[in-house]
Amino acid sequence: MLDKDMIWMLVEGTRDTLYMTLMATLFGYLFGLPMGITLMVTAKEGIQPTSRVKQKVYAIIYKVLDVIVNIARSIPFLILMILVIPVTKAIVGKSYGSAATIVPLTIAAAPFIARMVESSLQEVDRGVIEAAQSMGAGLWRIIWSVLLVEARTSLLIGVTIALGTILGYSAMAGAVGGGGLGDIAIRYGYYRYQTDVMLVTIVVLVVLVQILQSIGMMLSRKLDRRRA
C-alpha cells in the first residue's frame, strides 16, 4: 500500500501543493496589496485629499474597486476555476496541472487579500497618520513609511491566514486535475477507496498548515515593537 512509489508520489504532491500555495500567495499579494492599500486610502475614513475634485475621484475609485472585490469574493472557487479556464490557457498554455492552478488561485486570492490588507491598514492609529501629514509627508511616504510599517504585525498575520486559505483552495483544485495533494486525495482516496492514502494526505496538509501558521505568528510577534 504505502510503498516506495506511493511515498514518492506524496512527496511530489507536497512539493506541488507548496509550489502552488506559495506562488499564488505571492501573486495574490502582487495584486491584492496595491488593491488593499487603494481601498484603505480612498475610503471615506481613509486619507482624504484636500481638493474637492480629488475627493470625488477617490470616492469613484473606492466604489469601483469595492464592487469588483465583492463580486470576485462571492464566486465559489470551484466555479471560478472553470470560469477562468480561457485565461489560464492564454497564460500557462494548458488548463490542468499545478502551474495552471496558480492562475485561478491568484484570481481568487487577490480580492480576499485586498480586504485583509485594507482592514490591517485601518488599524493604524489615525493620530500617527495625522502626525506624518503635519510633518509634510505626502501620500506615498505615508503609505510606505507609516501604514505598511505600523501595520506590519497585522499584515503578517494576514499573510499567514492567506497561506492557509490558499492551501485549502489548492487542494480543491485537485477535483479538476489541479495536481498536488488534493489531486492525490481525490484520485486515490475517493476514486480508488484507498482510505490510508487519503489519511496520509490529510496529515500532511494539517502539518503544512501548522508549520506555515507557526512561522507566520512567530515572525509577526518578533517584529512587533509595541510591547514594553
Place this chain on the structure above:
Amino acid sequence: MDPIIQVKHLCKTFQVKGSQVDAAKDISFDIERGDIFGIIGLSGAGKSTLVRCLNLLEMPTSGEVIVDGKSLTELSDAELRFVRRDIGMIFQHFNLLMQKSVLDNVCFPLKIAGVKKQEARERAMELLRTVGLEDKAGAYPAQLSGGQKQRVAIARVLASNPKILLCDEATSALDPQTTKSILGLLRTINETYGITIVVITHEMAVVQEICHHVAVLDEGVLAESGTVQDLFRAPKTEAARRLILTGTEQLSRMRGGTAVRVTFSGQSSFEPMIANLILEYKMPVNILFADTKNINGSAEGEMILQLPDVKDTAERMIQDLRAKRLGVEVLEHYVG
C-alpha cells in the same frame, strides 16, 4: 506688530448625519512672531478643529489662514506639504511611530525632507540630547513613559526647524509634575529657538504657566482674547470666567451673601485689607478660596470672599476694595 499667523473669518462646519455642527464660527485673531499663544476652551469648544485649521489638517469651510504671509487655502498640495515643514505639531497622545525606534522617530521628518541618513542621525542625536533622552535612542516608544514619549515627539518636531509649534492638548495625558517639565521644555524652546508656540488646552493652569497671550473659545466662537494677565485680572466674558473658576466650582453650593473674586499682583503692598474691612464695617468677611499663581514670572493672587448678607454693606466693601486698585468681580453666579 509682526503676526506669523493670521486667522481671518474662519468658519468650519461639519455635516454629522444630515445635521450641521459649527465647530468654528467666524473666528479672527493674529498670533505674533515669537509669542506663546494659548487657545483655551472647554471640551467641545472647537479648539482642536481650530488648531487643525492652522496647518490645514482640517480644511476650513470658509475664511483664511495666513501663515508667514502665505494663505494656506490657496496653496497646491505640494506647496502645502512644504509649508507644513515649518509648522510642527505635537499631540495629546504623542502619535509616535510605535514600530520604530526613538532615533528613527526623530529622523522621520528629516527623511521626509530628503536629508541624508548619516546627517539625519547626527541631527536626531543632537535633538535627543536637547530633550534629555540621548540614552533612549535605541528604545521603542512602548518602553517609554508618557513624559518621555512627549519629549521624543518634541525632538521629532524640532528636527525640521519649524517656525511654529502647535501643541494640541500636549500635556493633557500627563501628570502635573511631568506637565510642568514639558511646559518648561516648551518655554526653553520658545526662548532659545524663537519658535512661535500655539498651545491648545482646557486647563487654565497651562495657559498661566507659559502663555503670553490667550484666546478663549466657547462653542465655536472666539469669546475674548488678550494678554493672560488681563484675562486673569478681568475676564470680560462668562466663558472666560468659567475657565478661571474651574477649581472653585464647589463654591456654587455655598449660600447667602455676595461673593466677590479679588485679584492682586504680587507687587501690591500687603495691606491687611480684609482685617481692615472687618474692623471698619464690624461685619464678618469669609475667605472662601485663596491662591497665588505664577503668570509669566509675576505672582498673581486671587481670593474669593463672601461678603455680609447686607446689600448696602457689601456694596460699600466692594467700592473700598476697588479704591485700593484691586481687581474685583461680583460672582452672582457662584453663590446664592
